[in-house]
Amino acid sequence: SRSQNAFGRSLLGLLGAGTLDEDSWTDVEDTLLMADLGAGAAAEITQKLRTEVARQGVTDSVSARALLRRVLIEAVETDAQGNIPDRTVKALPHDGRPSVLLVVGVNGTGKTTTTGKLARVLVADGRSVVLGAADTFRAAAADQLQTWGERAGATVVRAEAGADPASVAFDAVRRGITDGADAVLIDTAGRLHTKTGLMDELGKVKRVIEKQAVVDEILLVLDATTGQNGLVQARVFAEVVDVTGIVLTKLDGTAKGGIVVAVQRALGVPVKLVGLGEGPDDLAPFEPAAFVDALLGD
């Protein structure tokens, strides 16, 4: 890709001349900008690399590139305090009850698809799963989840269009408990974080579920094509429902999803899963090294 070339050139320029000039460092920063890391994170990481290159007296292009990779992986792998967060998805039953997962996010990011894929993973692992179609607004949203339920072999609890999403979520969890299911996954309607009425509704969905069960995971689905608005989305969703993990979807395209770097840093919420396609098996754990390699175009 173009960005990779820019970066490759600049590092080679550095090593040929012995020192990296301002333009070359700008190219390094540009690579990060083009991956949607944002102006702040891109500048910070470039500065860090610069310091390390000077400190370690790096002299060959292979080591310099390896150094950048390491600096980036560290930025992606750890939280702001330097700790490695827990990226496991809490989807196993506990205390004789099913685990409960809530899937949230803005419109069209891949919530329903992710819910279906997650069900598939769990069912393939021998678990019984109940899906709650708490998107009662979007045209045919419940039908879409139903199709996923059939694909995955999961029970779907749904209501007629326009029904109260909180009560559908409540019913799904109750069904999970009475059926002795291992997990209940609740799909919610897409909503822009700026719509306070819809965000309040989401808070209510969570509170109503909590009347009878603990919510084990609240997964915020972010689309990898999203730019700087992703951070704003994450911030508001985290405020309203206490997000426990990010699912970064559509990484099978050309978008790098770099905004999650800022999201993890600012909110301390780890990316747990990635979406790599529209098929039932296109869901994978988030791996910082693979993410960075894709970002650098390796």
Next chain:
Amino acid sequence: MFDTLSDRLATVFSTLRGKGRLTPADIDATAREIRIALLEADVALPVVRTFIAAIKERATAADVSAALNPAQQVIKIVNEELVDILGGETRRLVFAKNPPTVIMLAGLQGAGKTTLAGKLALWLRGQGHAPLLVACDLQRPNAVTQLQVVGEQAGVAVFAPEPGNGVGDPVGVAKSGIEFAKSKLHDIVIVDTAGRLGVDAELMQQAADIRDAVDPNEILFVLDAMIGQDAVNTAQAFADGVGFTGVVLTKLDGDARGGAALSVRQITGVPIMFASTGEKLADFDTFHPDRMASRILGMGDMLTLIEQA
């Protein structure tokens, strides 16, 4: 969350103001702030570069004896450049000489195509047309059902001979959709297609095949206003793979600055025609370049600043 350009420039301008003319150092300092603001608005980096170069050139050449102070000069230049790129001729839909007029929708997954199909249908129906929606997304689970519901909400007919969910040939549906429209005297056909990635060569070819089957008067590229730097890759891939005659920006009811509007316009030269501003079918408007310019960089505040200065 982010500073607007006016916030950013306020600091720079507090030192600039009153000096009477722009020094090269002033121009550099201003250009740096504009660059960051553009990046935070998700304008694609190559477009930012071109834009900054143009601003610098004009600012350097700016008439120092003009009535405006340096701050006002920069604001005016930025505003003019933005509106210039975004605007140009705002174009109306092209209608076929011999109906039906065919409008094909294309874009990434989840961009808002199916919803837009309903919005366009409702809008055109309101103008006395008799649109037909054609369900060519046979891939996404229940995309066909979704289009049927949307059609019902818009009060228009939906041609959906295949169940979808992986069953049926979208190109065949597209072709018979046109025949159906002719026989039932629909004067407009709106073809909904599956979401696809720019890198998916097979699906891009399918889109080109659908295009060839329906010979559209308009191909609208539907783009989520929240998109980041990938807007360039994606727009280019759709321009090359299927081609488009107009752009529709969706989800403008959020708070994304929508710098992609600038990127796509600059990279492809294709005009942005419509704005999608909500989930309801009536949340739809023609595109206003001046509003978009204000939105991307907080120019609204800046223009007031000019008036105050």
